[in-house]
Amino acid sequence: MTSGPGPVVRPYGDTTGDGMVQVSFTLPIPNDARAEGAAVQLAAKMGLFPAMVVHAKAMGPSFTFFVVYGRVSHLVDLSQVEVVEREYPLLTAKEVNLAIRTRLRRKVVVVGATIGTDAHTVGLDAILNVKGFAGEKGLEYYRELRVVNMGAQVTAAELVARAQREKADAVLTSQVVTQRDAHIHHTEEVVAALGVAYGARYRPLVVVGGPRFDPASREQLGVDRVFGKGTTPSEVASYLVHALLTDDRRRSA
Amino acid sequence: MTGKLRLDPAVVRRARTLATRAAAPVEEMARTHTTVSVERAVLRLAGVTGADAEQIPWVNRCVDAVRDQVGLGQGVALPVWDALARHRELDLSTLAQKAAANGIAFRRPDGRDRTRAEAAARKAVGAGVRRIDRNRAERDRRLKRLGDPPRPWIYLIVATGNIFEDIPQAQAAARAGADIVAVIRSTGQSLLDYVPEGATTEGYAGTYATQENFRLMRAALDDVGQELGRYIRLTNYASGLCMPEIATLAGLERLDMMLNDCMYGIIFRDINPQRTFIDQRFSRQVHARAGIVINTGEDNYLTTADAVDAAHTVVVSQLLNERFGLEAGLEPWQLGLGHAFEINPSIPDSFSLELAHAQLVRELFPDAPLKYMPPTKHMTGNVFAGYLLDALFNLVGYMTGQGIILIGMMTEGIHTPFLSDRDLALENIGYIRNAAGSLGTDWHPAKDGLVVRRAHQVLAESVELLERICDETLLTSIARGTFGITKRPADGGKGLDGVVRHEDGYWNPATELLEAGR
Numbered sequence: 001m002t003s004g005p006g007p008v009v010r011p012y013g014d015t016t017g018d019g020m021v022q023v024s025f026t027l028p029i030p031n032d033a034r035a036e037g038a039a040v041q042l043a044a045k046m047g048l049f050p051a052m053v054v055h056a057k058a059m060g061p062s063f064t065f066f067v068v069y070g071r072v073s074h075l076v077d078l079s080q081v082e083v084v085e086r087e088y089p090l091l092t093a094k095e096v097n098l099a100i101r102t103r104l105r106r107k108v109v110v111v112g113a114t115i116g117t118d119a120h121t122v123g124l125d126a127i128l129n130v131k132g133f134a135g136e137k138g139l140e141y142y143r144e145l146r147v148v149n150m151g152a153q154v155t156a157a158e159l160v161a162r163a164q165r166e167k168a169d170a171v172l173t174s175q176v177v178t179q180r181d182a183h184i185h186h187t188e189e190v191v192a193a194l195g196v197a198y199g200a201r202y203r204p205l206v207v208v209g210g211p212r213f214d215p216a217s218r219e220q221l222g223v224d225r226v227f228g229k230g231t232t233p234s235e236v237a238s239y240l241v242h243a244l245l246t247d248d249r250r251r252s253a
Numbered sequence: 254m255t256g257k258l259r260l261d262p263a264v265v266r267r268a269r270t271l272a273t274r275a276a277a278p279v280e281e282m283a284r285t286h287t288t289v290s291v292e293r294a295v296l297r298l299a300g301v302t303g304a305d306a307e308q309i310p311w312v313n314r315c316v317d318a319v320r321d322q323v324g325l326g327q328g329v330a331l332p333v334w335d336a337l338a339r340h341r342e343l344d345l346s347t348l349a350q351k352a353a354a355n356g357i358a359f360r361r362p363d364g365r366d367r368t369r370a371e372a373a374a375r376k377a378v379g380a381g382v383r384r385i386d387r388n389r390a391e392r393d394r395r396l397k398r399l400g401d402p403p404r405p406w407i408y409l410i411v412a413t414g415n416i417f418e419d420i421p422q423a424q425a426a427a428r429a430g431a432d433i434v435a436v437i438r439s440t441g442q443s444l445l446d447y448v449p450e451g452a453t454t455e456g457y458a459g460t461y462a463t464q465e466n467f468r469l470m471r472a473a474l475d476d477v478g479q480e481l482g483r484y485i486r487l488t489n490y491a492s493g494l495c496m497p498e499i500a501t502l503a504g505l506e507r508l509d510m511m512l513n514d515c516m517y518g519i520i521f522r523d524i525n526p527q528r529t530f531i532d533q534r535f536s537r538q539v540h541a542r543a544g545i546v547i548n549t550g551e552d553n554y555l556t557t558a559d560a561v562d563a564a565h566t567v568v569v570s571q572l573l574n575e576r577f578g579l580e581a582g583l584e585p586w587q588l589g590l591g592h593a594f595e596i597n598p599s600i601p602d603s604f605s606l607e608l609a610h611a612q613l614v615r616e617l618f619p620d621a622p623l624k625y626m627p628p629t630k631h632m633t634g635n636v637f638a639g640y641l642l643d644a645l646f647n648l649v650g651y652m653t654g655q656g657i658i659l660i661g662m663m664t665e666g667i668h669t670p671f672l673s674d675r676d677l678a679l680e681n682i683g684y685i686r687n688a689a690g691s692l693g694t695d696w697h698p699a700k701d702g703l704v705v706r707r708a709h710q711v712l713a714e715s716v717e718l719l720e721r722i723c724d725e726t727l728l729t730s731i732a733r734g735t736f737g738i739t740k741r742p743a744d745g746g747k748g749l750d751g752v753v754r755h756e757d758g759y760w761n762p763a764t765e766l767l768e769a770g771r
Contacts, residue, residue, distance in 0.1 A: 026673045059676045060428060122441035122457060130557060130739050131521040133440070135629070135666040140523075140739060141557055149523060151747060 008075045019071040021048065026065050031058035039066040047072045088242030093142055096237045100144035103245050107146045110139060110240070111163045111204075112172035113154035116186035120176035121152045123209055127172065127233050138233045145237065156189040160197045163204055170205040170240055178212045184221070191222045205243055207236065256616040257697055258609075258708045264716060265617060271719035272572035275727050280580050282527065283534040287761065289446070289751035291535045292316045292329035294497040295763045297505075298381030299374070301349050302464065304450040311346065312498075313447045314353030322359045326756030334370040334377070335362035345377060361758070371760065378762040382542065385504035389544040392484075392507060395475075399484045402432045404622065405650055406486070407682060408659040409675065412437035414456035416466045423470060424477040425672070427485045430679045433510060433657065435488035436470060438462050443493025443522050444747060448502065462489050462499055467506035486510055488548070491536050492518055494528070494748050500536035504543035510589060510657075511540060514550035515577045516570060520737040521553055525746035526728055530577075537581035538767040547583065548657070549574040552593035552626035554737045560595040560630075564610050565714035566736055567592050571614065572719070573727070575621070582767070585620035589657055593626035594646040602703060604645055609707035611653040612698070617712075625650050627661025639663040640681065647685040654693045658682065 013020025023046070029035050036053050043051035048070030055067035091099065100108055114124050126133035128149045130140045140147045148166055150159065163171050173190055175183040187208055194203045206223040215228045225239055293312040304310045319325065319332045336357050337348055351357050362370050409431035411422045423434045439456030442449075452469060453461040460466060467489065474485040486509035491500040496513070503511050515533045518524035540547055551567040551574075558566065571590045578588050592614050596603045614623055627646050632639045643661035650658045660678045662670045670678075698704035722730045734740040 024673065026671065057676075059672060060425065063672060065673045065676060120441075121444055125441060125444060125522075129522060130737065137557060 007078050009078065010075055011072055019073070020069065021072055022067065022069050023048070024065065024067045026059070026063055028063055030062060031056055031064040035064045036066075039064075039068060043068045043070050047074045049073060088238055090234060091238045091241060093137065093234065093237070096142055096234075096241050097144040099241045099245060107144055108169045108240060108244060109146045109148070109166050110170050110172060111148045111150065111159065111166055111168040112139075112174070113150035113159050113162075114152040115154050115156065115159060115173045115175060115190060116177075116182055117153060118175045118177045118182070118186070121174070123176060123211070124149065124152075124172070124174035127174070127209065127231070127236055132233050134230075134232050136232045136234050139237055141233075142237055145240075156186070156193040159190060160193040163194070164197060168204045169244060170207055172207045172209065172236070175208075175210040176212075178210075183210055183212060187221050187223065205240065207239070209236075256612075258612055258616055258705050259700070260613075260616055260708070260712060264712060268568075268572055268617075268712065268716050268719060269576075271716065271723055272569075272576045275719060275722045276573055276576040276580065279530050279727055280534070280577070283531045285755050286527070286531045287325060287328060287753050287755060287759070288497070288528055288531050288535075288748075289313075289316055289320070289325070289753075290495050290497045290532055291761070292319075292325055293495075294501045294535065294539070295328070295330055295374075295378060295761060296333070296345075296349065297498055297501050298763050299345055299377040300381060301346050302450070303346065303350075305350075305353060308450065310447050310450060311349040311353060315349035318352040318355065318357065319359050320753075323361050324756075325753040327361050327758045328761045330374040330378070330762050331362055331367060331370050331758075331760055332359040334374040335360060335366055338366070338369055338373060367758075371762070374762045375766070379766060381501075381505065382763070382766045385539070385543045388504065388507040389542075392509065392544060395478070396484050399478060399482055402483055405625075405655050405658040406432035406622075407679070408433040408435060408488070408624075408657050410435045410437055410659070412459045412669065414439065414458070414460050415454040416452050416460055416469055417454065419460055420470060420473045424473060426675065427474065427477045427481060427483075429676060430683070431485070431660075432483070433486040433488055434470075434474060435510075435512075436460050436462075436466070438490050443490070443518060443524070446494045446748065446751065448495050448498050462502075464502045464506060467502055467508060471506050471508065488512070491540070491547075492550075493522065494518075494524060494532075494751070496529075496532040497535040497539070500539040500543075500545075503545060504539050508545065510546045510548055511536075512550065513537065513540060513547040514591075515574050516731065516736060517550035517553060519731060519741050519746065520739050521550075523741065523746045525749040525752070526731055526741055526743050528746075528748040528752050531752060533577065534581050535764070537578055537583055538764065541582035541584070541587065542767050544587070546587050546589045546622060547578065548589040548624045549591045551591045552595070552624075555593050555595035556630050557737045557739065560593070560597070561600070561606060563738075564711045565718055567610075568614065568617065568711060568715040569718050569722070570736060571618065572715070575618065585618070586622065588618065588621040589624040590614065590618055590621050591624045591626060594628050594642075594649060595626075595630050598628075598631055598642060604649070605703050606707055607645075607649050608652065608698075609704040610711065611649050611655065612704065613708040613711055615653045615655070616708075622656030624657040624659065625655040626659050627665070629665050632661075632663075632665040634667060636663040636667075639665060640677065643678065644681050644685060647682045648689055648692075651685055651689050652692050652696055 010019040011021045039053050051070030057065045112128050114121050129138045132138040139145050207225045208223050209227040211229040213226050215226045218226050293316050296312040301312050316329050319329050409426040411419045413419050437459040439459040439461050449461045449463050452465045478485040488510040491511040491513045518529045519526045551570045594607050628642050640663040662674045664674045728743040732742040
């Protein structure tokens with residue numbers, strides 16, 4: 001986009017340019033005249049003027065809930081809006097399944113493990129278990145994914161042997177413990193073992209996850225993707241679809 | 254009772270007969286096997302508490318030591334109380350600690366030694382069972398004195414991860430109208446093969462279930478119940494790999510309701526099916542004794558499978574949960590069978606279908622305090638539409654006489670509920686109760702209308718599925734993905750290595766006492 005002034009917009013209530021919005025919030029004070037005044041003051045500081053408290057309700061003796069309508073003075077310059085683009089689109093479970101079924105025409109095999117001495121399967125299970133994480137179902141829920149969850153304290157050799165046996169498309173490793181950089185060393189062991197086992201052949205995708213991993217450390221670790229804290233199953237599934245479908249060699253594998 | 258749905262009593266009987274038949278082989282397995290967690294629960298009943306420097310409880314260390322030396326084929330009680338008789342200088346807890354350091358030589362006692370060990374174990378474990386009995390009597394006294402709220406009971410959740418944050422939130426929830434407070438567990442606790450110790454202040458999306466956390470929350474809810482003149486029930490989760498132990502701790506600390514499903518851990522947590530069925534039987538024996546109401550987890554099936562297509566799997570699971578529960582000694586009033594309002598609101602007649610499902614469950618289980626779960630799957634982030642959906646959920650709850658209603662939050666799936674979300678949710682159900690609370694008795698579906706036809710259809714599909722389960726066995730059905738569209742083979746999943754077949758001379762003082770009381 002050019003740097004010139006773009007179109008400017010403000011909220012729309014029922015007339016162009018009226019700037020009307022509705023907000024609701026709670027203040028930790030008893031419901032009385034002072035509370036309503038406090039709500040109006042907060043609204044003004046949020047840029048709502050004039051603001052009207054249309055609803056105030058006591059929630060117990062020391063909290064009050066407000067609904068406020070008002071006109072915002074702020075403008076949005078559309079030319080200044082920045083959109084951070086993920087390198088792949090976030091898909092729903094249905095879209096993931098459809099993409100695999102129609103474009104890959106076989107199930108995608110995912111082998112997951114918590115590797116090394118780490119006994120914490122919280123992260124692995126959040127991504128793999130049907131139960132899932134943050135309201136999203138885990139990868140087991142996706143019909144077109146076949147998930148092998150090896151659990152905790154899996155060695156690099158065991159993981160790679162299983163990946164070969166299952167003809168894995170992707171290997172997922174999860175680690176929580178970071179003492180003496182154990183998570184880095186264990187990841188390097190897996191990458192090395194895969195290199196030995198697969199040689200010149202195309203190896204499975206290596207996806208690494210854990211709360212202490214830096215998502216930017218992909219190249220340094222020699223893996224395909226690093227997921228940090230708060231990653232949800234659909235992000236992982238969407239990535240797998242993206243990586244497997246945009247690479248012709250993998251599609252024919 | 255002649256129901257509104259005119260269900261054929263012969264079909265209902267047939268469904269129960271099939272459920273009993275499907276459950277029988279699994280019950281037989283549960284009666285002839287034990288698990289490491291069942292054996293640890295025995296030691297917990299006898300009063301062993303505490304953990305080592307790595308936070309592994311002494312009960313785990315002690316059971317592992319017995320297993321390493323003489324196996325668990327005769328249970329943990331005989332070797333432990335036999336050793337105690339030979340080490341008169343030690344009390345049970347010290348013996349457990351010494352065993353952890355390989356300082357105790359265990360054996361399988363015979364003859365007089367065995368008789369002596371049995372007597373001592375019975376006495377020690379009996380003390381724990383008596384404490385559970387006293388807690389049950391104490392609950393009854395408080396309910397009589399403070400009064401039991403009318404049904405449906407309003408169920409609210411707290412989950413900060415920190416027990417000391419949970420306490421004021423739970424008390425605020427009670428003051429705002431909750432009859433039941435549930436403390437959600439930390440993500441992943443179900444997969445720990447030990448119960449953490451002490452008061453805990455860190456958890457992922459929930460607070461660890463520990464004996465000390467149970468005690469602290471119980472005391473806090475007793476205080477606020479006193480203030481409000483209303484008994485506030487406390488709920489936690491007896492699920493996962495430590496189901497028997499957590500059930501035991503719940504009995505020891507006077508919890509009132511426990512999430513406890515016969516298949517949830519298998520389907521949603523990939524816990525080994527055999528381990529789960531054995532553990533759930535013992536845990537239900539404890540719940541039966543403690544007067545605890547269990548909550549089953551059928552609502553979860555509808556979050557993975559379609560709520561219309563899979564409606565009959567909910568009924569089948571409820572019939573199985575009922576059967577396993579009754580076999581373990583639970584009474585019908587203790588069976589909080591679960592179901593949910595999860596039909597896609599954009600399909601035609603979705604409300605009528607919800608009504609049909611909820612009324613069907615009500616009529617199939619007339620004495621069970623059914624637990625009705627709010628919409629989650631179709632809560633989109635449009636909080637206004639979500640608030641409307643929650644109101645219709647509440648309406649179905651009142652129209653069909655549900656026993657326990659978990660209050661839906663309009664911000665479901667967005668964030669941990671704000672104080673105001675909870676307050677609005679209570680305002681929502683308060684309005685429905687006031688406006689339509691007596692509709693349950695007035696309302697009658699048309700004789701051949703959609704509601705009646707749908708209920709008959711779901712019941713017929715349930716009978717069909719039960720017939721298939723009887724033919725192929727329950728464990729095979731689970732392996733084939735019948736429930737929650739997830740396949741779980743009988744020898745897969747976590748925790749199978751903790752399952753032990755009874756050998757000749759197996760003896761468990763807890764089971765003996767719990768079964769004798771029936």
